Amino acid sequence: MAELTAKGRATRARILAVAADLVLKQGVAGTQIEDVRKAAGVSGSQMTHYFRDKRTLIKDVIAWQADKMVRLQQTPELDSFAAWQRWADRVVERQAARDFQGGCDFGSLAGQLVESDAETRADLAAGYEQWLDLFRRGLETMRARGELREDADPDVLAQSLLAALQGGLLLSQTLRRADPLRNSLDAALAYLGSYADPGRRPA
Amino acid sequence: MAELTAKGRATRARILAVAADLVLKQGVAGTQIEDVRKAAGVSGSQMTHYFRDKRTLIKDVIAWQADKMVRLQQTPELDSFAAWQRWADRVVERQAARDFQGGCDFGSLAGQLVESDAETRADLAAGYEQWLDLFRRGLETMRARGELREDADPDVLAQSLLAALQGGLLLSQTLRRADPLRNSLDAALAYLGSYADPGRRPA
Missing domain, CATH: 1.10.10.60 (Homeodomain-like)
Structure with a gap:
């Protein structure tokens, strides 16, 4: 194009x-x-x-949503406990504003299309990898700065945060209420907080 | 019928x-x-x-999967830290055995159908409520026995565990590898463990 x-x-x-x-x-x-x-x-x-056809269109919708989601979440950077807290608050507000309809713009595509064909699954996987990268970079910064302990694994934390987000969104979307998403994100943030370096005060 | x-x-x-x-x-x-x-x-x-038609069939598939999932997970009861650990191990094993294809039998229906119509959404919500009940009952038993502290909220914990499961399954299904599911469940179990009564040794 x-x-x-x-x-x-x-x-x-x-x-x-x-x-x-x-x-x-x-x-x-x-x-x-x-x-x-x-x-x-x-x-x-x-x-x-x-x-060309619906398949081409859907393929481009996946790429478009992946880009949008990364752009939406990369500013401000998720590189402090306070930034993660604001991020969680914003996610819940955004879903509440649309009455929990539609769920995750990207995750709902994944849920619908993951088993459709190998190429589509690979496109969806690439979208999640971009997202995990974004989370990981912020967490690496936190560890480099000493906000997170040395034994904190940015890969593991990125996956647990993204899974909590995706699962919380699906539950809140289906149940049409805030608490599953809120509680899921709070649990993931508490887990993240358990890796705070005790020698430093969280920002 | x-x-x-x-x-x-x-x-x-x-x-x-x-x-x-x-x-x-x-x-x-x-x-x-x-x-x-x-x-x-x-x-x-x-x-x-x-x-009668595809819609009736899909409605019954939803109910069938919800029942199956509750039956599958109710024995053994999820009423000790050891039971939750075994549950998580079994979930990962089961998905690995099918190469992470298909994801969650119930969650994948939710992801595909939640926005199709109000009645279907309500059926899916009822399935998740059954599942949350099952988790909550086990957690209430743990609190009553003193394995969990008095300030542990079985509702909140049930939601965070189910969200971690659903999100971890979707990520592992899309990425076709174990680590997002494993790390998501480990994080949720660590969060559960943070409510262990310090006066008692976890079973």
């Missing part, structure tokens, strides 16, 4: 945003390419120009 | 087991009622007799 003009890139981005929104509300199976075309207000030939 | 004969119940159960298996492997959208009929080796009229 490197050959697209600025206008072409904007149209493609608009179609993707509409597709991602529909997929979140109606699920992948419930979203047809024709729904996306109508909602984006483009012609059939434009649609085909940017996305 | 109270009017079914023993033979009828057996046929219905067989169709359900086949449907649940196909849904786990191919997803809900990728499983058509005709695939289920063929795989179960029943006639079209038998299929229609037990399951």
